[in-house]
Amino acid sequence: MSNSLGRTAGQSLKILWWQLAWIAAAALVSGVIFGARAGWSVLAGGGIASVWTAYMAFTLYRHSLNRGASLSALTFVTAWLLKMAFTIGLLVIAFRSRVLVPLGLIAGLFVALLAYWVWLAFGLSQRKPAASGSADRGKG
Incomplete structure (x- = not known):
């Protein structure tokens, strides 16, 4: 995707996969131990x-399709309120x-939030994959 919202949506999906991997690992460890x-x-909390x-x-992602033409601060606030209401409802259930x-x-919630903030705090989205070293051989 060539626009910034598309790149941000892509980063959000990478964070989601990172979170899900840690949630699954924590659920597996908890299941074995407890x-x-x-x-x-x-797994449910995460x-x-x-x-x-x-x-x-x-x-x-939805707003990246139209290059953010309808994106506003109100859109983000509305999305935030909806996700909070949905999350609180699921937690009550x-x-x-x-x-x-x-x-x-609570442990699942903690693992998911910890994985999210670790991703952001350590800049995992900024890291480049390790190069094979073949491109640097000719430089001296």
């Missing part, structure tokens, strides 16, 4: 938290569920 119910709870990233990536462990839900 049992399947705890693992599913971590999934709820990753809805934030997925929704914003979708919003950015999850915490009322007798199937999920509340501490596991």
Whole structure:
């Protein structure tokens, strides 16, 4: 994608995959150590938290298709309010569920948010893949 919203949407999708990988790993570890119910709870909590990233990536991508012609501060505030309402609603349902462990839900939320902020804090989106070194051989 050639516009900045498209690149930002692409970065949001990379962050989403990063989050999902860490959530899955945490759910697997929790499931092995504390049992399947705890693992599913971590997965549910992390999934709820990753809805934030997925929704914003979708919003950015949708607006990148028309080069941001209809994008405004109101659009971002509205998207933020919708994702917060959706997330709070999902959390209320999850915490009322007798199937999920509340501490596991919180752990899943924590892992997803930690993965998100680690990505941003350490600039993982700025890192370039390691070069093979063949291009630098002729320089001296």
